Amino acid sequence: MSFAVPSDLEKEIDDRITHYPVSKRSAVLPVLHALQHHFGYIEEAAVEWAAAKLELEPIQVLEVVTFYPGFRQSAPGKCHIRVCRTLSCAMAGSYELMDKLCEKTGIDRSGVTHHDPIAVSADGKFSIEFAECLASCGTGPVCLVNDDFHEAVSDVDGLLSQYQ
Amino acid sequence: MSAIQYRPGKEPHPKEHRVVFKNVDRADWDTSLKTYESEGGYDQLKKALGMEPKTITEEVKAAGLRGRGGAGFPAGMKWSFLPPNNDKPVYLICNADESEPGTFKDRYIIHQDPHQLIEGMAIACFATGARLAYIYIREEFPEGAQILEKAIAEAHKAGYLGKNIQGSGFDLEIYVHRGAGAYICGEETGLIESLEGKRPYPRIKPPYFPAAMGLYLCPTIVNNVETLCHVKHILEIGSEAWAKTGTPNNTGTRILCVSGDVKKPGYYEVQVGKVTMGELINDMCGGLKEGRELKAVIPGGSSAKVLRADEVFTVGRGDGARELTIWDIPMDFDTLAACGSMAGSGGVIVIDDSRSISWVLNNINNFYAHESCGQCTPCREGSLWMKKITDRVVAGKASPSDIDTLDSVARNIDGRTICAFGEAASWPTESFVEKFRDELVADTKPELEDDFLNAEALTAAANLR
Structure with a gap:
């Protein structure tokens, strides 16, 4: 309080x-x-x-x-993931990356809206949202986990294991 | 000096001409001041401090350096718009908000060669009389912000920043200011509003340049990261030698960022206009993926108008007129403009025949709908409607006349907004509809034409996010 x-x-x-x-x-x-x-x-x-x-x-x-999209008004998970949604990353598979990350972390994004873009896992460990262009279009798909940048992400299990 | 060693697999392509990116991916390089000084770092600042500030501006003007952020406006001219006999403080802001989709060059300068930027900024500040400068860096570069702050602290300690720099009597403080994830902050007056702690609503023009009225209503220079780095190199070799690289009116080198459907996406620093689209895609980027053919190229960041693979472009006038295929286009400011698009921020997005044009345009429309600041009605409403219409096209719930509506919405944004975001948001739709109308229409359903009250379509339109 x-x-x-x-x-x-x-x-x-x-x-x-x-x-x-x-x-x-x-x-x-x-x-x-x-x-x-x-x-x-x-x-x-x-x-x-x-x-x-x-x-x-x-x-x-x-x-x-x-x-500003960079500020949140509700609590994220312990690890907050931002997946780049914009064209070059989307062409490199960022929507598939988002699906896989949600599946592995048990996050349900069905309630996400423009004004409430963040979905949090039931255990509060992870939260996720799409971000617009993260300026690494040559190495897509990319994401930020907290302040750590990850590029050409293909091994989702390997990525998440760093944050267990 | 022994040859530079680059990290294995990261060597520059033989057609590259590395100036600003000389130290990117070097095996024998780090971000420390010691390393930077070991190869003449801050020598140009020392030289500048012994020059007349006006002479530096004249050098930058003579070099013909055009802004690398998007508009390609001559940097030296921008500086010379500072009012004469000005008694207000002057500020300089480095625009490191790099957020035009397809562009990813500033990231590597900041991460791997921060002192080059700081030296370029310090010289620019001395030339323009700025004693306080900010690096406006996008929030999504948290590591970059830390690297810059560390480099600034080092430069401060060594007497390259702070009070009485190198005994010259010139004082300068540079601070890092982090944005918060909004594309509109790349627009220079929006950036200034953001730096003043407000919503980044771009300012009404005129005044057209913040040099007249900028931060805190004082004269302000806003330049892109790559542009400011070039200032150092112009001083190093002189404007004449510098302007010998590149082509007339398109001088120097610039970094092209290639992404999308090529074998080797990445960054390539080339002499402006000396490399064609064909050389860039086929030689430098290893060509298209196996068995694929080129469909389209977005040549200067996602707001640049799309070029269709089979177009023939007529450039030049009278006897100088010539026809170019997409492969022949030299990658410079003027030719890309003559082809009806723009060199923009240097972000080249390659699209092959495996891609659905409706899907590509919808992805772009999603971006602009998300990033419109909402200040001007045509853009706030229009960008969202363009997204909703292409959402429907992609979902197979649009009718052929929706494509006309889409085009009409775009054309009612263009030219009717305070800032250039209106054009940035509408040019993709205008050009995709103009050049790929058949393909967009093919994704619509004629049977939905008279079914405009179709409950399912309306529900989908209302719920699409």
Whole structure:
């Protein structure tokens, strides 16, 4: 219930804010990235905390959270997978990769919509979503697992075993 | 200097001319400052600091360096749009949002040669008078952001950034700013809004260039990663020698990224205009896959208009007019424009005869529907309708007249939006319908023509995601 930002994280955030000497508002994205990296997603309290930190109205932070596909408003799995959906990767089999990943992790994507693109496995270990072009079109199909990039993915079991 | 050793299997093709990508895939290379300095790293910055800033801009202008991000606008001219007698701070932003589908060059510069970019940026900042610069890097490059921050810290410590650089009196800070997964941030005014902490809605033009009014309403230069790297090389060999590579008005080298249906997809740095589409696909990329024939090529990122394999293109005027097949097209800015498409960001997507055109177009339409920022009605609504129509075509639930509707939706976006995303989103549909109408119509069902209230089709249209 209570939302608390650990002091080392707050220190990291304060340091990031110094990169924007002209306008604190510019630090909205880096502050949100730091919060999401720590908490896994951006909850309402995090929006209010970021707004207070940057001397903004919460709506000025929320409108950013809701616009960018890189920010999540609900908890992902322990390992969050983003599979590239765009043309070159699709030609290289990214839809098949998505199907295989869902099958192996037991994720059901049938409830996924544009505004709620992430599906989570029942055990909370994995979550998955399609991402638009990850800029590695020559080595498709590619995906990101948390911050790790994987290219020319063919061995799904091998990939997932790194995150067990 | 001994010959460069590349990693086995990663050697450049003999037709390549490596400048910006010289250090990519080298066996004897890493991202440290020490390695970079061991081959003359930051020497060009030191040289620049002893020059008149205006002279550097003139050099970049004389080289004819055209922006490598998509529009191909002359970089030196962009810099010279900074207002004279300006008393506001000037900012420089490196656009590392690389997100045009089919493009994957900046990734390798950032990951394998970050100091080259930082040196290019520092020179550009000195030339334009910027004391604060940002690298706007897409969020999907988390490792790249870390590598850049580490390189910046190293350069700072060695006195290539910070206060009084190399005793010149010039101060510069460069910071890495991570985006959050939105394609529209590649549009320079959208990028600036994003860097100001807002939704990245592109700004109304004029002013046409952020050089007049950009970040925090101050003069701002926005250049692509590859463009900024070239600044270093122009200084190194001089604009005259640099402009000898490439072809007139299409000078220098550029990195072409090839993906799709070829045997060896990948990145190839070539002299602009010195390599044809045929050489690129057949020689450098090893040709098409076994038993396949070419159907189409998207030559400059997914928003470039598609070229059909059997088209004959007439380029030039009067006595200089000549006919080209798709294989003969030199890969430069001007010829690709004359062929009705564009060199764009250098992302070449090759499509063979195993692919369904409806499926390809639908994939592209999905992208633009997802990435429209929603600011302008024609684009917000139109991109989604184009996606819904091609969703229906692919599902076998469209009627032949849907293809006309599709074309009409596209033509009502093009030219009616604040930024060039409107064109980017509609050109694929316009060109695919123009060049592959028969194939699209073949995937529709004439019997659905009078059945426009068909419950199943409507339900499908409403539920398609």
